[in-house]
Amino acid sequence: MSWTTIARSAIGTRHQEQQLPCQDSTTVRVLGEVAIGAVADGAGSAAYADVGAKLAVETTLQYLSRTEVWLQRRQFSWSTLPDFPPVDLLHRLFSKAVQRTRQALHRQAQATDSTLDDFACTLLLFLATPYWLAAMQIGDGFIVVRSPYQSYQLLFQPDKGEFANQTSFVTSPDAIATLQVRLWADTPSFICAATDGVERVAIRFRDWTAFPPFFQPLEAYLEAASPPGPDESYLVDFLTSDRLNARTDDDKTLLLCRYQPSP
Amino acid sequence: MPVGLPEFVDNPENRCPVILLLDTSSSMTGEPIQALTQGLQVFREEVQQDTKAALSVEVAIVSFGPVQLLQDFVTIEQFNPPPLVAEGYTPMGEAINFALDLLEGRKEIYKANGIQYYRPWLFLITDGAPTDSWQAAAARIREGEANRKFCFFAVAVAGADMETLRQIAPPERPPIQLTGLQFQPLFVWLSTSMKRVSSAKVGEAVALPPVGWGQITT
Numbered sequence: 001m002s003w004t005t006i007a008r009s010a011i012g013t014r015h016q017e018q019q020l021p022c023q024d025s026t027t028v029r030v031l032g033e034v035a036i037g038a039v040a041d042g043a044g045s046a047a048y049a050d051v052g053a054k055l056a057v058e059t060t061l062q063y064l065s066r067t068e069v070w071l072q073r074r075q076f077s078w079s080t081l082p083d084f085p086p087v088d089l090l091h092r093l094f095s096k097a098v099q100r101t102r103q104a105l106h107r108q109a110q111a112t113d114s115t116l117d118d119f120a121c122t123l124l125l126f127l128a129t130p131y132w133l134a135a136m137q138i139g140d141g142f143i144v145v146r147s148p149y150q151s152y153q154l155l156f157q158p159d160k161g162e163f164a165n166q167t168s169f170v171t172s173p174d175a176i177a178t179l180q181v182r183l184w185a186d187t188p189s190f191i192c193a194a195t196d197g198v199e200r201v202a203i204r205f206r207d208w209t210a211f212p213p214f215f216q217p218l219e220a221y222l223e224a225a226s227p228p229g230p231d232e233s234y235l236v237d238f239l240t241s242d243r244l245n246a247r248t249d250d251d252k253t254l255l256l257c258r259y260q261p262s263p
Numbered sequence: 264m265p266v267g268l269p270e271f272v273d274n275p276e277n278r279c280p281v282i283l284l285l286d287t288s289s290s291m292t293g294e295p296i297q298a299l300t301q302g303l304q305v306f307r308e309e310v311q312q313d314t315k316a317a318l319s320v321e322v323a324i325v326s327f328g329p330v331q332l333l334q335d336f337v338t339i340e341q342f343n344p345p346p347l348v349a350e351g352y353t354p355m356g357e358a359i360n361f362a363l364d365l366l367e368g369r370k371e372i373y374k375a376n377g378i379q380y381y382r383p384w385l386f387l388i389t390d391g392a393p394t395d396s397w398q399a400a401a402a403r404i405r406e407g408e409a410n411r412k413f414c415f416f417a418v419a420v421a422g423a424d425m426e427t428l429r430q431i432a433p434p435e436r437p438p439i440q441l442t443g444l445q446f447q448p449l450f451v452w453l454s455t456s457m458k459r460v461s462s463a464k465v466g467e468a469v470a471l472p473p474v475g476w477g478q479i480t481t
Contacts, residue, residue: 162412164277164379201271206377213270221266238268247271 002130002262003030004222006230007037007255010239012197014249023121024195024251025053027061031068033079035128036061037255041141041195043120043169048112052105052119056170059104060097060125067093068127079129084185091181094125094136098179101170120169124193130259133188137180140167140196141253142203144210146219147186152210154203156180167196190219191257197250222258230256278380279319279461280336280369281453282362285347286389286420287326292349295390295420295444302446303344309454310339316454319381319461323365327351327358336369355389356397359431363403366413381460383413386453387431388441392424401431408433418449418477439477448476 011022023042028035038057042049071077078085105119122139135143135155143155168178192215194202202214221234238244239252285299303324310316317339324334328351334342366383373380385404404415417428417438428438441449455472 163382200274202269203274204272204377205274205379208377211270211272214272215269217267217269224266234266243268243271 002033002259003035003128004225004230004258004260005030005035005037005256006222006232006235007039007253008232008235008239009195009251009253010236012248012250012252013245015251021050022251023049023053024197024253025050025057025121026193026253026255027057028255028257029061029065031065032072032077033130034068034077035126035191035257035259036064036068037126037128037191037193037257038064039124039141039193039195039253039255040121040170041139041197041251041253043122046120047114047118048108049119049121051108052171053121055104055108055119056101056121056123059101060123063097063100064093064125064127077129078127079131081129084132084183085134087181087183090134090136090183093127093134094179094181095176097125097136098123098138098170098176102175105171116171120171122167122195123170126191126193128188128191128257128259130187130261132186133184133191135182135184138168138170138172138175138178140199142194142196142199144192144202144215145184145188146190146215147184148189150186152190152212152215154208154210155182155184157208158199187259188257189259190215190222191255192218193253193255195251195253197248197252198254201244201247218254218256219258222256223260275376275378276318277461278321278373278378279316279457280321280323280366280380280383281457282366282383282385283322283324284358284362284385284387285324285326285333286353286355286387286391287328287347287349288351288353288391288394289328289349290353290391290422291347291420296347296349298444298446299388300344300347302450303347305447306450306454307339307342307344309451310457313454313458313461316458316461320457321369323362323369325358325362325365327354330354330358330361332361332365336365352394353389353391354395355387355391355393355431356395356400359385359387359397359400359404363400363407382411384457384460385413385415386418387416388418388420389428390420390422392427397427397431404431405433408435420444437479439474439479441477445476452476
């Protein structure tokens with residue numbers, strides 16, 4: 001198996017106390033040599049943040065997966081492109097995915113007599129092949145990538161306003177205009193996407209760099225996994241640990257991928 | 264081989280700066296200045312009860328009478344409410360300008376050290392009318408508010424020039440008339456608000472507690 005993946009969310013202690021649901025959502029899927037992942041964090045101020053985050057993850061993952069399925073039916077794949085995909089193509093691809101999400105959220109809002117803002121959430125997406133990774137970010141949270149023999153790199157600078165409690169959402173009027181897209185033109189040996197609940201312990205704010213001692217054990221955890229996949233208890237135990245809860249009272253999500261070339 | 268656990272980076276806490284702009288002109292002599300001094304103690308005690316707020320809230324005090332930096336920014340742990348002495352005129356314009364400059368300086372320090380911060384609060388308490396030119400300061404307040412740079416609150420103690428205060432305070436947050444000398448409930452309210460701000464989730468609009476200690480005058 002070329003990709004080893006796992007994605008889990010855990011409720012924060014604050015939402016637990018307030019008897020609110022976990023407002024993070026995440027999924028990762030492998031199609032042949034392509035790994036596709038999504039992470040969303042529902043806005044605390046939105047009435048149906050949990051529904052919004054879940055719908056955003058499902059809709060975008062389905063959309064991106066369909067592009068790969070469509071290619072595979074024609075004996076192609078995102079992983080068999082002769083060259084890196086042009087960034088403007090990726091921009092269109094992710095814009096489309098976000099548009100679909102907004103439409104899905106809009107339908108949900110109409111069906112439940114609520115507003116689009118009631119489903120506000122951030123969104124991180126990536127599509128990874130053995131040769132490159134394309135990623136998108138709206139709002140906060142982070143994606144960290146490592147290529148063979150390289151160090152951990154933070155893919156996007158944080159999308160924050162001046163103050164600590166500001167960010168942008170999929171439901172913002174300018175979401176499509178402001179979404180950030182990046183092509184990582186190297187093998188993504190390790191990928192970690194996370195919501196901002198994990199940010200404080202994994203990213204050094206002074207210069208916005210990934211903190212290697214946070215990521216190394218997570219990578220070793222995937223490396224030690226054998227089919228059918230990693231033992232989820234390690235990740236779930238970590239996400240629900242008192243040690244982590246002492247540092248954040250927010251919902252927490254980690255999506256992890258490791259690429260190992262087939263022998 | 265057993266897999267270890269992720270280690271955590273030590274990032275500084277988010278900061279929640281608040282500047283108290285206190286009128287200590289001679290008209291505050293006696294009971295008002297004593298009540299205000301006690302109010303500061305209450306503020307300290309209330310914030311300290313909340314673990315998260317105690318780490319986040321940073322307070323500075325600018326007093327006028329003569330404009331003075333009575334207390335530069337400190338966390339609640341280090342905050343020992345200074346004694347207040349009532350004397351002099353009411354140079355409110357100068358005091359506001361001084362506080363805004365102080366705030367800018369603080370933001371620079373935060374930025375240089377990678378410290379995230381919440382929208383700062385400026386909290387003006389006065390019982391008089393400005394004895395200096397205040398129009399330029401009022402313009403800075405309104406511009407800063409419009410750009411969401413900070414939140415400005417004006418609290419009027421009996422005798423305050425409400426007409427001028429209304430022109431200084433932003434239109435969306437008119438001055439509040441303090442009931443009697445209810446400084447204690449005022450500072451309990453301020454500390455509760457600071458607790459809410461400092462535990463706010465990303466993107467969350469903070470609902471402030473109801474103002475039980477005064478009247479909002481539009």
